[in-house]
Amino acid sequence: LADMATVTDSTLSGNTATNGGGIFNFGTLTLISSTLSDNSAGSGGGIFNSGTSGT
Structure with missing residues (x-):
């Protein structure tokens, strides 16, 4: 996105x-009220974000 x-x-x-x-x-x-678990990646297993983060 x-x-x-x-x-x-x-x-x-x-x-x-x-x-x-x-x-x-x-x-x-x-x-918001979310769970990330047991994800894998070369970069950013849970999250790869190249923007800004909110809350």
Whole structure:
């Protein structure tokens, strides 16, 4: 995403990727009441974010 992403009341688990096993984002990222676990990647196993982070 090049703009904004909001993840609410979510579980991201057991994912695999080159970058950002759970989330790969290039904009503003906000996580609310969410869990990231057991994700793997070369860079950013849970989150690869090349933007800004919200709350």
